[in-house]
Amino acid sequence: MDTGIGARVRRKEDHRFITGKGQYTDDINLKDQTYAYFVRSPHAHATIKSIKEPEWAPEDGVVAVFTGEHVAEDKIGGLICGWMIHSKDGSPMKAGPHPILAQGKARYVGDHVAVVIAETKEQAKAAAARVDVTYGVLPHVVDVAKATKSKAQIHDVAPDNTVFEWSLGDKAATEAAFQRAHHVTKLDLVNNRLIPNAMEPRAxxxxxxxxxxxxxxxxxSQNPHVARLVISAFHGLAPEHKLRVIAPDVGGGFGSKIFIYAEEVVCVWASKRIGGRPIKWTAERTESFLADAHGRDHVTHAELAMDKDGHILGLKCHTLASMGAYLSTFASCVPTYLYATLLSGQYAxxxxxxxxxxxxTNTAPVDAYRGAGRPEATYLVERIVETAAREMKIDPAEFRRRNFVTSFPHQTPVIMTYDAGDYDASLKKALEIADYKGFPxxxxxxxxxxxxxxxGFANYIEACGIAPSAAVGSLGAGVGLWESAEVRVNPVGTIEVLTGSHSHGQGHETTFAQLVSDRLGVDINSVAIVHGDTDKVQFGMGTYGSRSGAVGMSAISKALDKVEAKARKIAAHVMEAAEGDIEFKNGSFSVKGTDKKMAFGEVALAAYVAHKFPTSEIEPGLKETAFYDPSNFTFPAGCHICEVEIDTETGVTEIVSWTAVDDFGTVINPMIVEGQVHGGITQGIGQALTEGCVYDSESGQxxxxxxxxxxxxxxxxxxxxKLGFTETKCPSNPLGMKGCGEAGAIAAPAAVMNAMTDALGVKDLAMPASPHTVWKTLQATKMAAE
Amino acid sequence: MENFIYHRPTKPADAVKAMKDAADGKFLSGGMTLLPTMKQGLAAPSDIIDLGGLGNSGVEVGADKVTVKAGTVHANVATDKGVKKAIPALSALAGGIGDPHVRNRGTIGGSIANNDPAADYPAAVVGLNATVVTSARSVPGDKFFTDIFTTALKDDEIVTAVEFPVPKRAAYVKFPNPASRYAMVGVMVAELKDGSVRVAVTGAGPKVFRVPEMEKALEANFSADAIGGIKVKASGLNSDMHASPEYRAHLVTVLARRAVAAAK
Structure with a gap:
C-alpha cells in the first residue's frame, strides 16, 4: 500500500481517539492533586474594593485562596502581547497591564479576580461562590464602534480606549487613484465576533x-515551547531548564490555544505556594465562552475605485478592531499584518x-481564530469586489478575471510578494464544477x-507559514517563526521524529509519517511522531496559521536530507564503494552497476554498530536535527462558489451547493486536506449564518x-x-506546500454573503444572516417596493 | 450542585408523602431541565423525589384515545407504531424534541409539569384537547398550563398520564430556535372528530395559547388559504436575540398554514 506523499492514508491517531484512549490534560491525574476554581468578575468594568474569605471549616476542603496581591508579592509578571505595533505617529501601542489575577480592577465579565484551591473540584467551586468580593461598578463599553467616545476608561495608558492607530500603504497614491476613478463602490461591513468553541475546553x-x-x-496548548518561553522570560516563574511544559493530546484549538492565559500560569505558579501539590483546572464550558480569546470583531468602511472597464485602481479602508479588555498574546498582529497585508486579494x-x-472594549480579549485577519481581509475584498461587479453590471467572474494577478512574483502595495499561483485556473475549474452556466x-x-x-463567489488568497523570521521581526514580532525537527533513526531502522509543531486534531502523526515513509522508503508504522513536550523536543514554534506543513514538515525534510546524506556515507563504507556510486531508492542503498544492496534498516544498524566506517570521520549513530526558516510566506488561494436558497416566508436559508477549488501546492494526504477544507468551510458558514457573540450593551453581560x-x-x-484542486508548487519551501487548515474559514463567509445578497437583491446584510435577520431584510425590501 | 436527599418511591402515594415531608422538594422525572438547572446552581432542592421508581411508563392506543403514561420517554412516543397510526402528529412532535439523548431520557410528564414556554408537548396537549391525569384528578388540557413555568398542579400533585383523543387529522410544525432547537414557534393544528378545530401555539408566548380566529376559519374551511390572512398580535409575544415578537407572530401564521396543509 502506498503510504507516501499524495496517498490517502487513514489517520494513525484516530484509533486512539475514537476508542477513548486519547490522553488529554483532564485525563491526567497527579498524586496529591488539588483543584482550582476561579472567582470571575460578574461586572464588565469595576474596581475591586476588597476580597474577603469566610472562615473556612475543614469540610470546606479549602487549601488556599490567592488574589492579585499574592501575585504581586511573588513578582509574577503579567500576560504579554508579543507583537509590537506602532501607530501612524510612531508611538508604540498602548498595552495596559494584564496581571494573572486582577489587581485593583476587573475589565470584562469573566475576568480572573481570584483563585480558590481545594481538595476537590466541587469544594473549589462551592468555596469560590463564598469568596466575598466588593466591586465598585464603573461605566463600561462593549461595542467597538462606541468605545473611543465612551465614558469608560478601560486602561489608564490608553486614552479613548485606543491601543494604536496604524496604517499600511500609500495614502497619496491611493487618493490619486480615487481621483481618476470612473466608479467608486462603498461598503460598510461588520465582521462579527466569534467564540472559538474547541471540543476540549482549556485545562x-x-x-x-x-x-x-x-x-x-x-x-x-498549540505551542508548548512558546508557553514555556513566555512563562519563564516574562512571567518570571522559573528559568526554562526548571520548567517543563507538556501539551498532550489536545482536542481542537482553532487558534484559541495558541495564547498564554492567566489560568494556566496561575496553576503552575500557585503549586509552589501550596507546598508543591499539583493544581488542576479544567474550564467549564461557560468559562470557555467567557474567557477564551474570541475572534474577529471588526467594523470597517471600505471603498474600491475602478476605471470604466472595471479595472481596479485602488482600495482604501478604515477598520475598527476590538481587542477586548486586554491585549492577548498575538492580538495586535491579527488586524494589522495578518489582515491589511492581504487586502490586494487575488488582484493587481x-x-x-x-x-x-x-x-x-469591556469584553473578553480578541485574538487569532481560524484564519486570523485573513478571513476579515477576504471578507472585505470579496464582498466589495462582488458589489463593484454588480454595480458596474459586469459578470462577477469576469470582473475578477479582469483584475487577477497573472504574473509571478507579484509585489502588492501592502508588503506581500505573491510567489506562485494561477487564479484563473481555479476560477475556471470552479465554474465548471459549479455549472455556473446553469445557474439562471x-x-x-x-x-x-x-x-x-x-x-456568490469568494476568490480568496491567504498567507501561511509567516516568514522569514527576520522579516516578521522587522514588522514587530517578538519571536522568529521557523520550525525545528529531529529525526532519530533507531538501530533497527525504526524512526522517531521530534517536531516543534503540535497536533491538536490536524493528523500530524499520519502526514508527517507519510513524508518519512516517502523519503526513506520505510513502513509508515515504523515511524513515530513525537511532539508537545518541552523535555523531549528541544524547541519549536507550534501549530497555527496553517504552518505545520509548509514550515514544520520542511524542517523534517531538511533533517531527512541530513539523515540520508550520512546514511549514504555509511552505506558506501560498508559496501566498500565510492559515495558517489551509492544510489538510494525505495528504502534501499545500492552500488551503481552492481547487485550490492543494503536496506535502510541495515544501514541504520551499521551506523550504531560502527564497525565498518572510520569513526574519526563519521560519528556513530544516525540522528539529525534541522531548524528551518522559510524564505517567504506561502500563498494558498482558490475559488469557492456558494449557492443558497431562501424561503421567503420564514427567512430560512439553505446552502444548496458548494464548490471549492483550492491551490494548496503539494498535498500530502488528500483525505486529511479535504477534511480540513470541510471543517473550515463549515466554520465559515457558521460565521455567515449562525454564529455571533453578543454582549448586552446595557449590562455588559x-x-x-x-x-x-x-x-x-x-x-x-x-x-x-464539491471539492477540486489545482496545483502550483510553492517555490519557497522544499516540499512545495502552502497550507490548508484555514482556507475554508477564510473563503466561506464572503461566498455565503455574496450568495445571500444576490438572492435577496440587497447590498448590505449583516452576519450572522439568521432567519430573523433575513426575514427583516425581506420585510424592508417589501416595504421599499410598496 | 448542592447536596440533597434522594428518594425513589415505588408508589405514587409514597411520592406524594415524600414531597409533603420535604422542606423544599422537587419531583424528578427525566431531569432534562431540573438537573442542568441544579448543576448551574440555579436550583438547590432539599429533596429529590425520583419518579422513575414508579414504573409508570408506556403507551395505550385505543380506538378513540391514546394514553401516554407520565414516565414515557419521548423516543417511545415517537417510535410507537400504534401512536404513529392513531395520531401521527403526536409521534412526529415527540420525535422532534431535543436530540436523541433528550428523547431517550425526557418524559411527557416532566415536560408538561415544567411548562417551559418553548417546549413542544404543551402544543400537543392543548391542540389535541388532551386531558392531564394526575395523582388527584383529571385536568382538561386547556386548564393545565396556567403561566410561564407554572401549571395547575399543586406542589404535591403528580402527573400520571396524558389522554389524547384521536383527532380526524392533525399536524405539528415547528420552527426550532437555531441554537437551542427548542420551539421558537411551534403550531399544532388539529381537526377533532366532532369537527371542531384547534390551533395551539407554543414557543411564541409566555405559555401555549390557541388562536380562535384561525380555529373558526378552519372549521368553516379546513384549508391553508382559509387562514393566510389571519395574523396574531405581536404584543405580548416573546422577544429575545433570536426572534422579535413581530417575527414570531408572522411565523405563527406561516407555520399554521403549513400544519393545515400537512394535517393527516
Whole structure:
C-alpha cells in the first residue's frame, strides 16, 4: 500500500481517539492533586474594593485562596502581547497591564479576580461562590464602534480606549487613484465576533517539585515551547531548564490555544505556594465562552475605485478592531499584518491604503481564530469586489478575471510578494464544477417553488507559514517563526521524529509519517511522531496559521536530507564503494552497476554498530536535527462558489451547493486536506449564518454564554461539498506546500454573503444572516417596493 | 450542585408523602431541565423525589384515545407504531424534541409539569384537547398550563398520564430556535372528530395559547388559504436575540398554514 506523499492514508491517531484512549490534560491525574476554581468578575468594568474569605471549616476542603496581591508579592509578571505595533505617529501601542489575577480592577465579565484551591473540584467551586468580593461598578463599553467616545476608561495608558492607530500603504497614491476613478463602490461591513468553541475546553495541571526546584505544566496548548518561553522570560516563574511544559493530546484549538492565559500560569505558579501539590483546572464550558480569546470583531468602511472597464485602481479602508479588555498574546498582529497585508486579494491593485484602529472594549480579549485577519481581509475584498461587479453590471467572474494577478512574483502595495499561483485556473475549474452556466435555470426553478436562489463567489488568497523570521521581526514580532525537527533513526531502522509543531486534531502523526515513509522508503508504522513536550523536543514554534506543513514538515525534510546524506556515507563504507556510486531508492542503498544492496534498516544498524566506517570521520549513530526558516510566506488561494436558497416566508436559508477549488501546492494526504477544507468551510458558514457573540450593551453581560444561545453550525446546516484542486508548487519551501487548515474559514463567509445578497437583491446584510435577520431584510425590501 | 436527599418511591402515594415531608422538594422525572438547572446552581432542592421508581411508563392506543403514561420517554412516543397510526402528529412532535439523548431520557410528564414556554408537548396537549391525569384528578388540557413555568398542579400533585383523543387529522410544525432547537414557534393544528378545530401555539408566548380566529376559519374551511390572512398580535409575544415578537407572530401564521396543509 502506498503510504507516501499524495496517498490517502487513514489517520494513525484516530484509533486512539475514537476508542477513548486519547490522553488529554483532564485525563491526567497527579498524586496529591488539588483543584482550582476561579472567582470571575460578574461586572464588565469595576474596581475591586476588597476580597474577603469566610472562615473556612475543614469540610470546606479549602487549601488556599490567592488574589492579585499574592501575585504581586511573588513578582509574577503579567500576560504579554508579543507583537509590537506602532501607530501612524510612531508611538508604540498602548498595552495596559494584564496581571494573572486582577489587581485593583476587573475589565470584562469573566475576568480572573481570584483563585480558590481545594481538595476537590466541587469544594473549589462551592468555596469560590463564598469568596466575598466588593466591586465598585464603573461605566463600561462593549461595542467597538462606541468605545473611543465612551465614558469608560478601560486602561489608564490608553486614552479613548485606543491601543494604536496604524496604517499600511500609500495614502497619496491611493487618493490619486480615487481621483481618476470612473466608479467608486462603498461598503460598510461588520465582521462579527466569534467564540472559538474547541471540543476540549482549556485545562491545566501545574506542579512544583521542591527537591529539584522544578515546575511542570500540563496544558492544552498549540505551542508548548512558546508557553514555556513566555512563562519563564516574562512571567518570571522559573528559568526554562526548571520548567517543563507538556501539551498532550489536545482536542481542537482553532487558534484559541495558541495564547498564554492567566489560568494556566496561575496553576503552575500557585503549586509552589501550596507546598508543591499539583493544581488542576479544567474550564467549564461557560468559562470557555467567557474567557477564551474570541475572534474577529471588526467594523470597517471600505471603498474600491475602478476605471470604466472595471479595472481596479485602488482600495482604501478604515477598520475598527476590538481587542477586548486586554491585549492577548498575538492580538495586535491579527488586524494589522495578518489582515491589511492581504487586502490586494487575488488582484493587481495598484494602490491600497488601510487604516486600522485597535480599540479596547469591556469584553473578553480578541485574538487569532481560524484564519486570523485573513478571513476579515477576504471578507472585505470579496464582498466589495462582488458589489463593484454588480454595480458596474459586469459578470462577477469576469470582473475578477479582469483584475487577477497573472504574473509571478507579484509585489502588492501592502508588503506581500505573491510567489506562485494561477487564479484563473481555479476560477475556471470552479465554474465548471459549479455549472455556473446553469445557474439562471436553477434560479428560475427555485422561484417556482417560492424560493430565492443566489450565487456568490469568494476568490480568496491567504498567507501561511509567516516568514522569514527576520522579516516578521522587522514588522514587530517578538519571536522568529521557523520550525525545528529531529529525526532519530533507531538501530533497527525504526524512526522517531521530534517536531516543534503540535497536533491538536490536524493528523500530524499520519502526514508527517507519510513524508518519512516517502523519503526513506520505510513502513509508515515504523515511524513515530513525537511532539508537545518541552523535555523531549528541544524547541519549536507550534501549530497555527496553517504552518505545520509548509514550515514544520520542511524542517523534517531538511533533517531527512541530513539523515540520508550520512546514511549514504555509511552505506558506501560498508559496501566498500565510492559515495558517489551509492544510489538510494525505495528504502534501499545500492552500488551503481552492481547487485550490492543494503536496506535502510541495515544501514541504520551499521551506523550504531560502527564497525565498518572510520569513526574519526563519521560519528556513530544516525540522528539529525534541522531548524528551518522559510524564505517567504506561502500563498494558498482558490475559488469557492456558494449557492443558497431562501424561503421567503420564514427567512430560512439553505446552502444548496458548494464548490471549492483550492491551490494548496503539494498535498500530502488528500483525505486529511479535504477534511480540513470541510471543517473550515463549515466554520465559515457558521460565521455567515449562525454564529455571533453578543454582549448586552446595557449590562455588559455575555448574552451568548452557552449553546442555548450561541449557535454553532450543525451537520444539517452544510451541504455535501464539491471539492477540486489545482496545483502550483510553492517555490519557497522544499516540499512545495502552502497550507490548508484555514482556507475554508477564510473563503466561506464572503461566498455565503455574496450568495445571500444576490438572492435577496440587497447590498448590505449583516452576519450572522439568521432567519430573523433575513426575514427583516425581506420585510424592508417589501416595504421599499410598496 | 448542592447536596440533597434522594428518594425513589415505588408508589405514587409514597411520592406524594415524600414531597409533603420535604422542606423544599422537587419531583424528578427525566431531569432534562431540573438537573442542568441544579448543576448551574440555579436550583438547590432539599429533596429529590425520583419518579422513575414508579414504573409508570408506556403507551395505550385505543380506538378513540391514546394514553401516554407520565414516565414515557419521548423516543417511545415517537417510535410507537400504534401512536404513529392513531395520531401521527403526536409521534412526529415527540420525535422532534431535543436530540436523541433528550428523547431517550425526557418524559411527557416532566415536560408538561415544567411548562417551559418553548417546549413542544404543551402544543400537543392543548391542540389535541388532551386531558392531564394526575395523582388527584383529571385536568382538561386547556386548564393545565396556567403561566410561564407554572401549571395547575399543586406542589404535591403528580402527573400520571396524558389522554389524547384521536383527532380526524392533525399536524405539528415547528420552527426550532437555531441554537437551542427548542420551539421558537411551534403550531399544532388539529381537526377533532366532532369537527371542531384547534390551533395551539407554543414557543411564541409566555405559555401555549390557541388562536380562535384561525380555529373558526378552519372549521368553516379546513384549508391553508382559509387562514393566510389571519395574523396574531405581536404584543405580548416573546422577544429575545433570536426572534422579535413581530417575527414570531408572522411565523405563527406561516407555520399554521403549513400544519393545515400537512394535517393527516
Amino acid at each position: 491545566a495541571i501545574g506542579s512544583y517539585d521542591s527537591g529539584s526546584d522544578h515546575y511542570t505544566l500540563y496544558t492544552t 491593485i495598484p494602490a491600497i491604503y488601510a487604516e486600522v484602529d485597535a480599540i479596547y 435555470a436553477r434560479k428560475a426553478a427555485a422561484a417556482k417553488q417560492g424560493k430565492l436562489r443566489g450565487i 455575555l448574552l451568548t454564554g452557552s449553546y442555548m444561545d450561541y449557535c454553532m453550525p450543525r451537520a444539517t446546516d452544510v451541504p455535501s461539498f
